[in-house]
Every structure is written in C-alpha cells, then in structure tokens.
Amino acid sequence: MTLFYLKLAITPLLMWAISLASRRWGGLLGGLLAGMPITSGLVMTFLSLEQGTDFALNAVPGALGGLAAVLATYAFYLYATRSLAIGAAAGLAIVFYGLVAYVLTHWGHLYVSIGVALGLIVLLIIASGREPKPETLARVRHRYWEIPLRMVSATALLMITTHLAAWLGPQTSGMLAPIPVIAWPLMVFAHVQNGRAGMAAMVRGNAIGAVGVLAFYLMLSGLMKALGVIPTIVLAMGTAVALTVVLAGLLRGR
Template sequence: MTLLYLKLLVTPLLMWAISLAARRWGSLLGGLLSGLPITSGLVMTFLSLEQGTAFALGAVPGALGGLAAVQATYACYVLATRKVGLAPAVLLALLFYSLAAYAFTHWGNLYVSVTVALLLIGVLIHTSAREPKPDTLARPRHRYWEIPLRMVSATALLMITTSLASWLGPATSGMLAPIPVIAWPLMVFAHVQGGRAGMAAMVRGNAIGAVGVIAFYLAVAALLEALGIGATITLAMVLAVLLTVALAAALRKA
C-alpha cells in the first residue's frame, strides 16, 4: 500500500515541477528535464521493490531497446510534421514506436539498442538545430487543464506498467519503462503553443537527456546486484544528471 501511495504522489509532482520549469525557462530546459531518467527511474525502482532484483535486471535490455525506439519516434514525429498535421503525425509516431519497440525487443540486443539510440540522438540534435529558434519574447497561451492532464497521464502509465509487470514479463516491462510519458505531452503542447521552434527545442533537450538515460540503465545493470536498489538508483541518477549537464554545456559552446 505504501508503494501505491508513492506512485500516486511522486509521479504527478514530478510532472508538475517539470511543466512549470518548462513554462518559466523554456522548452529546451523542459526537454532536458523530461529527457532525464525520471519515469524510468521510478519504474525500475518499483519493479525492483515489487518483482525483485533479478526481474529489474532482466528489464534493462528491453528498456534500452525501448529508449532507441523512443528516439526513432521523435525522429519520425519531426519528419512527419513537415508533411502532415499534428494529429496524424502523433498517430504515425506512436505507431512507429510500437513497431520499433517490438523490433528492438525481439530481434535486437543491448549493444544494438545502445548504438542505434546514440546514432538517433546525434541525428535529433543535428536536425533540431536546423529548425527555427524559439522567440524568447513570445508568450504562448497556457490552458488551465494542461498540467493536470499531463499529471494524470504520467501517473496512469506508471500504474499500468508496474501493475502489469508480472504478467508482461521483464522484457516488455523494460520496453515500456522509457516511454516518454512526461516528454510526449510536453513536446506536443510545445508544438501547439510555440510552433516548430518550441517543438524542436523540446526534442533537442530530450535527445541530450537521453544520453544520461543510457548511462542510467548501464549503471543499473552493473551495480544493482552489488549495491542494492537504493544506492544503485541514486548513483545512476547522479551519473545521468552529470552527463546530461556536461553534454548540454558542451553543445551550447559548440
């Protein structure tokens, strides 16, 4: 019961905080924050506590495959929105995610997933840099129901993923862990409110943060059995944050 309360409390609070940060400091920061392994960290923590360490370790390869599929989905969305409207682009991107995640989970492996994810991250960073730059003076219209809807969506997906874990198995549960439940609403709303410039900034930030997510999962795989869930998740999150900040700073200077 305590874990249930944690899920219902922590997830919406994180979504609320990231949404406010994106409003205050822009889509790039929102993308960076949503790209960090926040949802993934929560899922892996609850999987370890509820299903055991071995189950969580078995979910890591699937999670990295899911991460590669997420990056492919962003690339699909960016390209699709150049040809079709927002709603068809979202549907196409989600369909593409399902196909890509299935392919990585069933025919890929950890090394393939990491390699493909890094290549796609590079493509997204390069592509987003060629999109229009956000107008820092423009003030997009914010609707009162946006943040509550994001909070409910994030919490619902976390509940579904962890509740069905024993039935789905570690591979599929891992694949669902990196689903961008926080980043997707942020990106779509940024696109609606700020146009392609806002969307591109969100995608760029999320792609940079995804490098930290890869480091997070590799650290979990290496440390979980030796250190336990608490220390492992803490160290993996610190590593992800430091790597993301360093990469963002390097790209800003470039």
C-alpha cells in the same frame, strides 16, 4: 500499500514541476528535464522493490530497446511534421514507436539497441539545431487543464506498467519503462503553442537527456547486484544528471 501511495504522490509532483519549469525557462530546459530517467527511473525502482532485483535486471535490455525506439519516434515526428498535421504525425509516431520497440526488444540485441540510441541522439541534436529559430516566441495562453492532464497520464502509465509487470514479464515491462509519458505531452504542447522552434528545442533537450538515460540503465545492469537497489538507482540517477548537465553545457554554444 506504502509503494502504492508513493507512486500516487511522486509521479504527478514530478510532472507538475517539469511542466512549470518548461513554462518558466523554455522548451530546452523542459526537454532536458523530461529526457532524464525520471519516469523510467521510477518504473525500474518499483519493479525492483515489487518484483525483485533479478526481474529488474532482466528488464534492462528491453528498456534499452525502448529507449532507442523513443528516440526513433522523436526523429519520426520531427520529420513527419514537415508535411503532416500535428495530430496525424503524433498518432503515426506512437504506432512507429510500437513497431520499433517490438523489433529491437524481440529480434534485436543489447548492443544494437545501444548503437541505435547513440546514432539517433547525434541525429536529433543535429536535426533540431537546423530548425528555424524565430527572434522571439509569442506569448502563449496556457489552459488550466494542461498540467493536470499530464499529471494524470504520467501517473496512470506508471501504475499500469508496475501493476501488470508480473503478467507482462521483464522484457515488455522494461520496454515500457522509457515511454516518454512526460516528454510527449510537453513536446506536442510546445509545438502547438510555439511552433517548430518550441518543438525542436524540446526534442533537442530530450536527445541530450537520453545520454543520461543510457548511462542510467547501463549502471543498473552493472551495479545493482553488488550495491543493491536503492544505492544503485541513486548513483545512476546522479550520474545521469551530471552527464546531461555537462553535455548540455558543451552544446550550449552550438
């Protein structure tokens, strides 16, 4: 019961904080924060505590396939919105995510997922940097229901994924862990409110943050048996944040 209340408390608070940071400091920072292993870290933590360490470790290959699929979805959306409306592109991108995630987690290989993820990170950083950048972004009107809707959606996905984990199995549970339930609403809202420049900044931040997510899962796979659940997740999260900050700093002038 304690874990249930932790899920209800932590997830919406994180979504609220990231949404406010994105409003205050812009899409790139929002993308960086949303791209870090926040939702996926919570999912893996609760899977480990509720289903056991072996279950969580068996979910890592699926999570890496899901991460590559998430990045493929961003690329799809970035290019699809050049000719399609936002709603149509977002709907097709979600379908595309399901197809790619299924292929990578059921027919792919761990190293294939890692290679695809790294290739897509490079592609997204380059492609987002080539999007037009207006001199100023228009001041937008934020609706009162935006952040509560994001908080509810993020919490619902975490609750559903962890509650159904035993039935879904480790592979599918892992595949669902990286679903960008925080990043997707942020990206679409940024696109609607700030145009392609706002959306591209969010995509770029998510791509940079994905490097940390990749490191997070690899550290879980290599250290959880030796160190235990909580120490490994804390260390992996710290490493993910450090990598994201360093890479963002290196790419800041580009």
